[in-house]
Each structure stands twice: as C-alpha cells, then as structure tokens.
Amino acid sequence: MSANDHIYNCYAPPPQEFVRGEGAYLYTESGEKYLDFIAGIAVNGLGHGHPSIVTAIKEQADKILHVSGMFRVPGQFELAEKYCAATFADKVFFTNSGAEAVETAIKTARRCQFVEGHEERYEILTCKGAFHGRTMATINAGGNPKYMEGFGPIMPGFTNLPFDDLDAIKNAVNENTAAVLLEPVQGEGGVRPLSVQFLKDVRSLCDEHGLLLIYDEVQCGAGRTGKLFAHQWADGAADPDVMAVAKGMGGGFPMGACLATERAAEGMVIGTHGSTYGGGPLAMAVGNAVFDELTDPALSANVVKVGNYLSQQFAALKDSHPDVVKEVRGKGLLCGMQLKKKALDVRNLARDNHLLVGNAGDNVLRMVPPLIITEEHVREAIEILDKVFTQAKEMDDFTH
Numbered sequence: 001m002s003a004n005d006h007i008y009n010c011y012a013p014p015p016q017e018f019v020r021g022e023g024a025y026l027y028t029e030s031g032e033k034y035l036d037f038i039a040g041i042a043v044n045g046l047g048h049g050h051p052s053i054v055t056a057i058k059e060q061a062d063k064i065l066h067v068s069g070m071f072r073v074p075g076q077f078e079l080a081e082k083y084c085a086a087t088f089a090d091k092v093f094f095t096n097s098g099a100e101a102v103e104t105a106i107k108t109a110r111r112c113q114f115v116e117g118h119e120e121r122y123e124i125l126t127c128k129g130a131f132h133g134r135t136m137a138t139i140n141a142g143g144n145p146k147y148m149e150g151f152g153p154i155m156p157g158f159t160n161l162p163f164d165d166l167d168a169i170k171n172a173v174n175e176n177t178a179a180v181l182l183e184p185v186q187g188e189g190g191v192r193p194l195s196v197q198f199l200k201d202v203r204s205l206c207d208e209h210g211l212l213l214i215y216d217e218v219q220c221g222a223g224r225t226g227k228l229f230a231h232q233w234a235d236g237a238a239d240p241d242v243m244a245v246a247k248g249m250g251g252g253f254p255m256g257a258c259l260a261t262e263r264a265a266e267g268m269v270i271g272t273h274g275s276t277y278g279g280g281p282l283a284m285a286v287g288n289a290v291f292d293e294l295t296d297p298a299l300s301a302n303v304v305k306v307g308n309y310l311s312q313q314f315a316a317l318k319d320s321h322p323d324v325v326k327e328v329r330g331k332g333l334l335c336g337m338q339l340k341k342k343a344l345d346v347r348n349l350a351r352d353n354h355l356l357v358g359n360a361g362d363n364v365l366r367m368v369p370p371l372i373i374t375e376e377h378v379r380e381a382i383e384i385l386d387k388v389f390t391q392a393k394e395m396d397d398f399t400h
C-alpha cells in the first residue's frame with residue numbers, strides 16, 4: 001500500500017516529492033532541482049522561502065495564532081485599510097480560500113439586491129470557461145458540467161453564457177438578474193484575457209440595469225498581470241462592486257478576501273456571514289507582509305518587463321515549432337500557449353526535463369511563475385521548452 005492510498009483520488013501527483021523551495025526553484029530530498037513556473041498554481045508570487053513571509057510567520061507564531069472573528073484582529077484592520085486604499089473597495093471580508101471568497105462575493109451581491117428591495121434579483125450571469133472554485137455554489141457558478149456531474153441537482157440562480165460576448169450578457173439580463181461575475185483573465189479556462197473595452201462595456205451595462213459587477217481575481221489578481229489587480233488596467237473605468245481575491249495575496253499561506261464597495265456590502269451585517277478562521281492573526285501577518293511586497297513598484301515593473309520578454313520568447317517558440325504551438329496567450333505573468341499536441345502530455349514531458357508548468361482548459365500549457373523571476377529564468381525555461389517541443393513533435397495531434 002502506497003502512502004497515497006488513504007487520500008481521495010482527486011489528484012494524481014507525480015512521484016517527485018518537493019521538500020524545499022528557494023526563489024523560483026523547488027528541490028527534492030535528493031537535491032534534484034526544478035524550475036517552478038506553476039508556483040503552487042499562481043500562489044507563490046514572491047517565490048519560495050521569501051524572507052518577508054518567513055519572518056512574518058515566525059514572529060506571529062510566537063505571539064498568537066488564532067482568536068476567531070469574535071475578537072478584534074488588528075492585522076485585519078491594517079490589511080483591509082491597505083487593500084481599500086489600493087482599490088475601488090471600502091469593505092473587506094477575509095476568507096481562507098478562493099472559493100470562499102467567491103461565495104462571499106455571491107452572497108454580498110444577492111444580499112445587496114435584497115436590502116435594496118429587489119429580493120427577486122438573485123440570478124448571477126457567468127461565463128463559459130470560468131472557474132470559481134469547488135464548493136457547491138462555485139461549481140454551479142463556473143458552469144463546467146464535468147465539475148457538476150453527480151453532485152445533485154443543478155443549483156438555480158446561475159446562467160452560464162458564452163465567453164467574451166457582450167450581446168449574450170445583454171440578452172440574458174431580466175428582472176431576476178442580480179449581478180455579472182467575470183474573471184478579467186480566465187485562468188483555468190485557458191489563460192484567456194478579456195479586453196479593457198469589454199470590461200468597460202460590462203460595467204456600463206451593469207450600471208444601466210442596476211446590476212452588481214463581480215470580478216473573480218483569485219488567479220489574475222495579486223500583481224500577476226503587472227497591476228495589483230488585472231481590471232486596474234482600465235484605470236478606474238471598469239471597477240467592480242465586489243471582488244474575490246485569494247491565491248497570490250497570501251504568497252503560499254492560505255487566505256482570501258472579498259472586497260466590496262460600501263453600497264455593495266451594506267446588507268452584510270451581523271449574523272449574515274462568518275468564518276471561524278478567516279482573517280486570523282497568522283494569515284493577516286502574512287497578508288500584510290505580502291501586500292507590502294506586491295505593491296513595491298519594482299515588482300510590478302518586473303512583471304511587465306519579464307512578462308513582455310516571456311511573450312516574445314513564446315512567439316519565437318511558436319515560430320520555430322509550428323507543429324506544436326497554436327497560439328500564445330496571456331497577460332503579464334499569467335501566460336500560456338494553446339498547443340496542437342496534448343497539453344497534459346507536454347506538461348509531463350516538461351516536468352521530466354525539470355520545468356514545472358501547468359495545463360488549463362482549451363488544451364493550454366499554462367505558466368504562472370513567481371513574480372520575482374528574471375529574464376535569466378525565462379531563458380532557462382525556453383531552452384527546456386524548445387527541447388520538449390522538439391520531442392512533442394512526434395506525438396499525435398490533439399483532438400477534442
């Protein structure tokens with residue numbers, strides 16, 4: 001019996017066991033080194049073993065770990081103030097994960113309609129290819145039939161619409177519509193960015209019909225595209241009313257948050273919501289340390305610079321491997337390539353060559369490296385991918 005036998009079979013991890021990380025590299029017990037371009041699925045934005053995170057955890061662990069939401073946590077006030085100063089938001093609810101942050105966002109939007117006298121407005125319009133988490137509500141919001149099969153009746157209140165289709169959203173709005181929920185850049189769906197213009201148009205549509213605009217920036221936020229949040233490329237012209245954040249905001253420590261305007265959060269009063277662990281002292285110590293690093297202008301400049309370099313290098317790879325690469329996609333350091341060969345197999349081949357990457361819907365090889373990587377790391381990754389794509393040429397073509 002292997003050690004894995006008592007774990008749910010929801011994942012199929014490879015044999016490598018990583019025991020240590022440093023910057024953009026992971027190491028196995030025997031000291032084998034891997035270049036990490038998946039970063040715990042867009043989580044370890046500051047890389048592995050970042051001194052600010054390590055120090056924050058050690059210092060806080062010596063003081064106090066947990067008190068629950070029943071008591072004041074000064075770190076919460078501090079971090080909420082920082083996020084509100086840096087975004088559209090006035091109010092924050094801290095969670096432990098992305099799915100919980102999205103759940104909070106959905107509840108916040110519906111509750112806002114409710115307290116404003118529109119109890120009938122509960123429906124959330126979402127996009128095909130979306131990923132919002134694995135809880136009951138968030139699988140229904142995501143609308144991926146594979147994630148819903150066998151988990152009981154489809155939950156009412158979510159309408160899944162074609163991606164990047166303003167008319168589809170317009171036509172779907174009715175007297176029951178409460179909100180539109182979008183990822184400014186789809187991650188799991190295949191690294192698909194929405195244009196700034198599209199976000200602005202959806203914002204106007206929401207204003208016109210009294211709908212709330214919810215962004216899920218769990219993956220594309222926390223500095224990943226070169227702004228603290230991806231929608232901020234619209235310079236305030238496409239701000240949401242509610243936003244879910246997680247992954248990179250904790251740099252590896254599990255935490256998330258739902259950000260909202262004063263108006264959107266007005267219904268979320270005592271008794272409407274809660275979380276035993278959310279916003280705990282340890283999470284807040286890390287969250288504050290990570291925020292300070294993420295908002296260092298040198299870091300966002302690095303994401304833009306290295307992100308541009310990476311996409312140029314990807315374009316060159318596409319030119320030299322036309323049989324393997326179909327399309328280069330992404331924004332900043334949330335990037336990928338749609339392949340003509342099976343992305344999952346290419347991902348595994350890359351791992352055999354000591355480069356860790358992910359895959360995403362739509363047969364995409366996904367890369368979400370730490371935001372601290374340099375052009376040197378990119379060259380190392382490209383060299384490996386060049387070799388991998390040469391091998392992949394022999395594989396059968398991907399067919400849907």
Ligand SMILES: *Cc1c(COP(=O)(O)O)cnc(C)c1O
Binds near residue numbers: 097188
């Ligand atoms: C990962 C992800 C989630 C879910 O986050 P968890 O922490 O796994 O619950 C939600 N939305 C998006 C866009 C994500 O990428």
